[in-house]
Amino acid sequence: MPLLRSFRRHGTGPFGAQPVMQDWPGLIEAYRAWLPVSDATPVVTLREGATPLIPAPSIAERIGRGVRVFLKYDGLNPTGSFKDRGMTMAISKAKEAGSEAVICASTGNTSAAAAAYARRGGMRAFVLIPDGYVAQGKLAQALLYGAEVLAVQGNFDRALTIVREVADRYPVTLVNSLNPFRLQGQKTAAFEVVDALGEAPDWLCIPVGNAGNISAYWMGFREYRQAGRSWKLPRMMGFQAAGAAPLVLGHTVEQPDTIATAIRIGNPVNKENALKARAESNGDFMAVTDAEIIEAYKLLGAGEGVFCEPASAASVAGLLKRREEVPSGATVVCVLTGNGLKDPTTAIEHNDAKFHAGIEPDTATVAKVMGF
Ligand SMILES: *Cc1c(COP(=O)(O)O)cnc(C)c1O
Numbered sequence: 202m203p204l205l206r207s208f209r210r211h212g213t214g215p216f217g218a219q220p221v222m223q224d225w226p227g228l229i230e231a232y233r234a235w236l237p238v239s240d241a242t243p244v245v246t247l248r249e250g251a252t253p254l255i256p257a258p259s260i261a262e263r264i265g266r267g268v269r270v271f272l273k274y275d276g277l278n279p280t281g282s283f284k285d286r287g288m289t290m291a292i293s294k295a296k297e298a299g300s301e302a303v304i305c306a307s308t309g310n311t312s313a314a315a316a317a318y319a320r321r322g323g324m325r326a327f328v329l330i331p332d333g334y335v336a337q338g339k340l341a342q343a344l345l346y347g348a349e350v351l352a353v354q355g356n357f358d359r360a361l362t363i364v365r366e367v368a369d370r371y372p373v374t375l376v377n378s379l380n381p382f383r384l385q386g387q388k389t390a391a392f393e394v395v396d397a398l399g400e401a402p403d404w405l406c407i408p409v410g411n412a413g414n415i416s417a418y419w420m421g422f423r424e425y426r427q428a429g430r431s432w433k434l435p436r437m438m439g440f441q442a443a444g445a446a447p448l449v450l451g452h453t454v455e456q457p458d459t460i461a462t463a464i465r466i467g468n469p470v471n472k473e474n475a476l477k478a479r480a481e482s483n484g485d486f487m488a489v490t491d492a493e494i495i496e497a498y499k500l501l502g503a504g505e506g507v508f509c510e511p512a513s514a515a516s517v518a519g520l521l522k523r524r525e526e527v528p529s530g531a532t533v534v535c536v537l538t539g540n541g542l543k544d545p546t547t548a549i550e551h552n553d554a555k556f557h558a559g560i561e562p563d564t565a566t567v568a569k570v571m572g573f
Contacts (some may be wrong), residue, residue, distance in 0.1 A: 225248055225250070225251045226248065227248045227249055228246075228249055229242075229244050229246060229386075231250060237382070247317065249278045254272070257272050258270075259500065260520070263521060264520075267529055269530075269531070271535070272501075272505070273537060275536065275538055275539070276510070276543075277540070279317065280346075281539060282310040282539035283539070284310045285318070286390060287380075287384065287386040288315055288318040289386055291318075292318040292319055292321075292322045295324065301372070303325070303373060304326075304329070305327075305329070305375065306377060307335075308339075308462050308466070309340065309462065311377065312330060312342075313339050313343055313346065315348070315376050317342070326346070327348070327349050328343050328348045328349070329360040332352040332354050334356070334357075336544035337544070337545065338545060339544075356457060357466055364377065377470065379470055384413055384420060386417075387414055390418060390421065392425055394534055395431045398534075401432075402435045402533055403528060403532050404435055404520070404534070405435040405437055406440065406519050406535040407516050407538075408516050408536070408538055409448060409486065409515075410464035411470040412469040413471045413474075414538065419477075422435060436483055436484045437478045438519060438523065439478075439486045440486070442457075442459030442460075442490075443490045443491070444465075445464060445466055447466075447467055447468060448486045459494075460494065461510075461515060485523075493518040497514040497518035498511055501517060502548075502552070503552075507537065508542065509538075510538070510540060511544060513538045513539050517537075520533060
């Protein structure tokens with residue numbers, strides 16, 4: 202029986218009284234045997250993980266041929282992105298090692314997660330963000346969670362160089378995805394996908410920035426297959442924004458540029474791991490334009506009722522771009538890495554909604570505008 206089942210939230214439902222079963226304990230407890238933790242590890246958790254795998258019929262319909270599409274909606278983690286999976290591990294291990302402060306460079310979601318978990322673990326959190334290029338919701342989170350925020354001029358890659366040097370010289374733990382515990386935590390998303398489907402998907406479509414997540418998923422799928430939890434392995438299909446596509450171009454991008462700020466990265470930290478995942482899985486990397494990202498973003502919202510951030514929509518934009526190549530009857534999982542509420546500005550600027558302003562406050566006028 203899939204592991205997730207035993208932790209599913211139960212109550213007294215309409216189909217008869219059921220005992221209230223154990224609540225989801227967070228991914229470290231749920232997957233403890235697969236993670237480098239021991240009884241000596243103080244688990245710092247916000248009950249992250251166990252995010253839904255949502256069927257996406259509108260997207261599947263655009264592909265046809267009996268292809269099934271699911272969205273792994275990791276925007277439903279406690280701070281609204283998959284970064285929580287890695288951060289529960291990184292912060293627990295930092296605490297185990299006696300660290301009192303952590304530092305990261307971030308396009309926003311890493312800083313939100315680092316701040317939340319560090320504060321919960323009683324540590325100080327320092328975050329360096331590229332000045333002016335972080336979505337508003339993410340900045341709000343880092344501030345509210347009590348991080349010390351340093352907005353530095355220059356892009357993410359520059360900020361990362363600085364935090365590496367600071368962590369080398371001073372008593373602070375680096376919690377960027379160079380920290381190996383991050384990927385260990387993140388690989389549990391692949392476990393959850395297999396637990397939910399009962400098998401690995403045929404394709405895994407995923408946005409790629411620093412390439413930590415694609416590397417972590419690949420590690421998770423491999424470990425699960427090795428343990429006999431699945432028979433197959435997915436093709437790893439990684440999608441980058443056209444203005445920030447170093448893995449597609451095969452060289453560093455000095456001035457990365459895209460509306461999808463979470464993947465606005467020119468020199469991916471986990472490049473080698475990602476190239477291995479591509480080769481070993483017979484996968485591929487491809488660029489999608491900002492226009493294609495926004496189209497997928499709107500389709501997810503208005504067609505599926507799922508609000509993700511622009512970077513996340515790159516996975517669906519990529520799938521639609523490669524739709525001809527999806528085998529008939531295949532199962533595809535698109536990873537939605539972050540919650541749409543992170544970046545309200547993009548949603549307000551890019552939608553096809555009808556917005557009627559300045560309506561007279563009377564019933565007849567409202568009905569008329571509604572078309573009655
Ligand atoms: C961090 C992030 C990514 C990119 O993940 P990598 O591991 O850096 O490739 C994509 N989408 C969102 C929302 C993110 O926060």
